[in-house]
Amino acid sequence: MGRSPCCEKAHTNKGAWTKEEDDRLIAYIKAHGEGCWRSLPKAAGLLRCGKSCRLRWINYLRPDLKRGNFTEEEDELIIKLHSLLGNKWSLIAGRLPGRTDNEIKNYWNTHIKRKLINRGIDPVTHRSLNEVGSQSDSSPVTTPNSTTTTISFSAPIKIPKKEEILGIKDEKFDQNMREKWIERCPDLNLDLRISPPYQQNNNTDNIKTGTRICFTCSLGLESSQDCNCSQNMVGCSTTSNNGGSICYDFLGLRTNGALDYRSLEMK
DNA sequence: AACTCGTACAACCGCGCTGGT
DNA sequence: TACCAGCGCGGTTGTACGAGT
Numbered sequence: 001m002g003r004s005p006c007c008e009k010a011h012t013n014k015g016a017w018t019k020e021e022d023d024r025l026i027a028y029i030k031a032h033g034e035g036c037w038r039s040l041p042k043a044a045g046l047l048r049c050g051k052s053c054r055l056r057w058i059n060y061l062r063p064d065l066k067r068g069n070f071t072e073e074e075d076e077l078i079i080k081l082h083s084l085l086g087n088k089w090s091l092i093a094g095r096l097p098g099r100t101d102n103e104i105k106n107y108w109n110t111h112i113k114r115k116l117i118n119r120g121i122d123p124v125t126h127r128s129l130n131e132v133g134s135q136s137d138s139s140p141v142t143t144p145n146s147t148t149t150t151i152s153f154s155a156p157i158k159i160p161k162k163e164e165i166l167g168i169k170d171e172k173f174d175q176n177m178r179e180k181w182i183e184r185c186p187d188l189n190l191d192l193r194i195s196p197p198y199q200q201n202n203n204t205d206n207i208k209t210g211t212r213i214c215f216t217c218s219l220g221l222e223s224s225q226d227c228n229c230s231q232n233m234v235g236c237s238t239t240s241n242n243g244g245s246i247c248y249d250f251l252g253l254r255t256n257g258a259l260d261y262r263s264l265e266m267k
Numbered sequence: 268a269a270c271t272c273g274t275a276c277a278a279c280c281g282c283g284c285t286g287g288t
Numbered sequence: 289t290a291c292c293a294g295c296g297c298g299g300t301t302g303t304a305c306g307a308g309t
Contacts, residue, residue, distance in 0.1 A: 016277075016303085038294060054295080055278065090297060101297075106276050 013047045017056055021046055025053055026061055059102045066098025070107055078104060078112060083126040 013021075028044035034057070037050035046053060070078075074096060081092045089101035089108075096104065108123075116123040120130070 014279075036294090049279090051280090051295085052278075058296095059277075087298065102277080105298075110275055 012041075012049045012052070014052075017060075021048065022056070022061060025057060029057060029061075055102075059100045062100075064098060065100065070099075070111075074099070075112060075115070078108065079116065079126075082108065082112075 024044050024046055028040065028046075032043070037054040039050070040046075040053050041048045041050055044053075048056075077096065078092060081095055085091050087105075089105045093099050093101040093104050113123040116126075117129070120128055122129050
């Protein structure tokens with residue numbers, strides 16, 4: 001038995017919305033607010049499916065929508081967010097005030113994909129097109145202070161062996177890890193870099209005490225109007241060892257694209 | 268002027284998740 | 289615990305429109 005349809009399709013309009021339908025929907029939502037989309041069409045006198053009403057409102061009629069072209073800043077933000085989140089359009093849209101997931105998805109498919117290809121970047125993996133196919137390992141990257149491992153969900157991955165991690169050979173451990181890895185890592189198109197807690201100055205204390213992180217600054221957009229840093233918010237450009245404002249590189253976007261996954265908060 | 272093709276974007280569809288019972 | 293309704297998301301399709309021939 002299949003899922004019952006969301007509405008009586010025989011008695012609903014489809015296709016482009018008319019001005020009158022828009023007006024009815026706007027008037028109804030202004031009077032009663034959003035919610036209960038299933039019953040909304042009938043209550044508003046619309047011959048539309050509830051899902052269709054919701055989509056029309058969210059993607060087109062909402063008063064807080066920012067219409068018009070995407071700015072260069074928005075382009076770059078979308079690219080950065082996509083490299084972290086993959087096709088999670090609603091999450092990306094959540095970081096772009098006034099933009100909808102549908103709008104961003106369309107814009108990605110029509111503009112940004114091509115833009116990245118022109119730059120020689122693969123829009124799926126965000127790696128150089130020259131690298132794609134040749135670089136598929138997840139070799140640990142060692143810095144003077146830490147070791148990080150890049151995990152690619154979108155390309156063939158090399159599952160680390162116990163020997164490589166701890167210097168101890170253990171075939172059973174390796175097989176077990178392979179199974180868990182495959183089970184836990186669906187094809188999400190996320191390039192996550194797992195590393196020890198990001199250590200810079202006193203920011204572990206900041207995390208403990210609940211200090212907020214400025215997402216805008218973390219994306220390197222501290223000059224943006226969306227930046228609303230205050231003194232107790234980390235993320236700004238000033239770095240200090242003696243109690244001044246502290247730079248916490250949220251998502252690690254400013255440096256090398258490394259992601260401290262513990263800081264990635266989903267809505 | 269008529270036709271074809273490519274592009275942009277609005278809208279639809281199906282599925283998964285979540286909360287209520 | 290199982291089931292169901294409703295919602296939200298991501299992928300896909302449909303269509304309007306402009307450019308090129």
